[in-house]
Amino acid sequence: MDLNHSQEEANELFEAQAHIYRHALNYVTSMSLGCALELGIPNIIHGYGKPITIQELVLKLNLPIEKTLYLQQLMRLLIHSNFFSVIKLHSHEDVDEKEGYVLTTSSKLLLKNTSESLQKVPNLLPFTNLILDPVIMTPWQFLGKWFHRSESTAFEIAHGIPLWEFANKNPRFNENFNDAMASDSQMMSLVAKDCHEIFAGVKSLVDVGGGTGLNAKILLEAFPHLTCIVFDLPHVIAGMIETSKLKYVGGDMFSSIPSADVIFFKNVLHDWSDENVLKILKQCQEAIRSTSDTCNKGKVIIIDMVVDEKHDRHEITETKIVFDMLMMVLVTGRERTEVEWKKLFLKAGFCRYKITLIFGLRSLLEVFL
Numbered sequence: 001m002d003l004n005h006s007q008e009e010a011n012e013l014f015e016a017q018a019h020i021y022r023h024a025l026n027y028v029t030s031m032s033l034g035c036a037l038e039l040g041i042p043n044i045i046h047g048y049g050k051p052i053t054i055q056e057l058v059l060k061l062n063l064p065i066e067k068t069l070y071l072q073q074l075m076r077l078l079i080h081s082n083f084f085s086v087i088k089l090h091s092h093e094d095v096d097e098k099e100g101y102v103l104t105t106s107s108k109l110l111l112k113n114t115s116e117s118l119q120k121v122p123n124l125l126p127f128t129n130l131i132l133d134p135v136i137m138t139p140w141q142f143l144g145k146w147f148h149r150s151e152s153t154a155f156e157i158a159h160g161i162p163l164w165e166f167a168n169k170n171p172r173f174n175e176n177f178n179d180a181m182a183s184d185s186q187m188m189s190l191v192a193k194d195c196h197e198i199f200a201g202v203k204s205l206v207d208v209g210g211g212t213g214l215n216a217k218i219l220l221e222a223f224p225h226l227t228c229i230v231f232d233l234p235h236v237i238a239g240m241i242e243t244s245k246l247k248y249v250g251g252d253m254f255s256s257i258p259s260a261d262v263i264f265f266k267n268v269l270h271d272w273s274d275e276n277v278l279k280i281l282k283q284c285q286e287a288i289r290s291t292s293d294t295c296n297k298g299k300v301i302i303i304d305m306v307v308d309e310k311h312d313r314h315e316i317t318e319t320k321i322v323f324d325m326l327m328m329v330l331v332t333g334r335e336r337t338e339v340e341w342k343k344l345f346l347k348a349g350f351c352r353y354k355i356t357l358i359f360g361l362r363s364l365l366e367v368f369l
C-alpha cells in the first residue's frame with residue numbers, strides 16, 4: 001500500500017471515510033427517532049407548553065436521573081436531524097444559561113393525537129412507527145440473497161408469502177399497515193379543496209386500493225357532489241361503516257374494477273411492476289368506458305411519486321428513491337419518472353395525461369382515454 005499521499009489526497013480519503021460511515025450508519029437516525037416516539041418525547045414537549053430543559057424532560061419521562069446524559073445524546077442527534085430544536089433560556093440570575101427543547105414542524109406531525117389542539121395538523125405517527133415493525137425491517141436482511149433467487153420480493157423470502165397475503169393472515173399487521181396508510185392520507189386534506197378543477201363535473205369515483213376509506217372521506221368533504229366507492233381486498237374493507245355517499249366493495253383490481261366517472265389510485269400503482277400496472281390500467285378502461293357518455297369520457301386519477309432528479313431538490317429525490325427501494329423490497333413495485341409513467345399510459349391505450357404537482361412528494365396524474 002502506497003502511504004505517500006498528498007494532503008489533498010488524504011483529505012479526500014477522510015471525506016470518503018466520513019461519507020461511508022454516515023451512510024452505513026443511516027439506520028441510527030431512524031432507530032433513534034423510533035426510540036423518541038416510543039418514549040413519547042414529542043407529546044411531553046408539546047404538553048409542557050414552553051421549552052423544556054433536559055432535567056425537566058427526564059422528570060416528565062419518569063426516567064432514572066442517571067439517564068440524563070444519555071437522553072441528552074439522543075436529543076442532540078434528533079436536533080441535528082431537525083426533529084427537535086433548542087432555544088436558549090435565561091435564568092433569573094442570568095448566570096447559568098440553560099437550553100430548552102421545542103418541537104419542529106416534523107415532530108408536530110409525530111404527536112400522538114390526544115387532544116383537540118393536536119388535530120390541527122395531520123398525524124404521521126402510525127406511518128413512521130411502521131418503519132420499526134420487524135415485519136418491514138426483516139426483509140432488508142435478505143435483499144442480497146433475493147438478487148440470486150426467484151421469490152418475487154425480499155419480503156417473500158423473509159416471511160414466506162407476499163405482503164398482501166401476510167396482511168390478510170396477520171390481523172395485527174393488517175391493522176397497523178392500514179392505520180399507517182390512512183395516516184399518510186391525512187396529508188391530502190391539506191390541499192384537497194384546491195383540486196376543484198380536477199373534480200368538477202365528476203359524479204362518481206372509485207378509490208381502488210382505497211384501504212379504510214380516508215382518501216374517499218377527504219374527497220367527499222371537499223366535493224360533496226361526489227359519491228364514492230372504496231374498492232379493496234375483502235379483508236381490508238371488512239366491517240367498514242357505509243353512508244349514502246360512501247360504499248365499500250371487496251374484490252381484486254386485476255379481475256375487475258367497479259364503474260365510475262373517475263378511477264382513483266393513491267399510493268397503489270407504485271406497489272406493482274410495469275406488467276401488473278398495465279393489467280390494472282386495462283381494467284380501468286373497462287370501468288370508465290361502461291359509465292362514460294360522449295361528453296363525459298371519464299378519467300383515471302393517480303396520486304403517486306414522479307421521480308424528477310433534474311428539478312427536485314436533492315433530499316426530495318433521495319426520499320423518492322428510498323421509497324423506490326422500499327417498494328422493490330416489500331411489494332415488487334417502483335417509483336417512476338414521467339417518461340416511465342407516459343410509456344405505461346400510452347401502452348395501456350390512454351391518449352393523454354396531465355401532471356399537477358400538489359401533494360409534496362406525490363404528484364396528481366390525470367390520465368385520459
Ligand SMILES: C[S@@+](CC[C@H](N)C(=O)[O-])C[C@H]1O[C@@H](n2cnc3c(N)ncnc32)[C@H](O)[C@@H]1O
Nearest residue numbers: 181182209210211232233236251252253266267
Ligand atoms: C399502499 S396501500 C394504499 C392505501 C391507500 N390508497 C392510501 O393511499 O393510503 C395499497 C392498497 O392496495 C390494496 N390492494 C392490494 N392488492 C389489491 C388488489 N388485488 N385489489 C384491490 N386492492 C388491492 C391493499 O390492500 C392496500 O390497501
Ligand SMILES: O=c1cc(-c2ccc(O)cc2)oc2c(O)c(O)ccc12
Nearest residue numbers: 127128130131136267268271330331
Ligand atoms: O409495507 C409498506 C411500508 C411502507 C412504509 C413503512 C414505513 C415508513 O416509514 C414509510 C412507509 O410503505 C408502504 C407503501 O407506501 C406501499 O405502497 C406499500 C407497502 C408499504
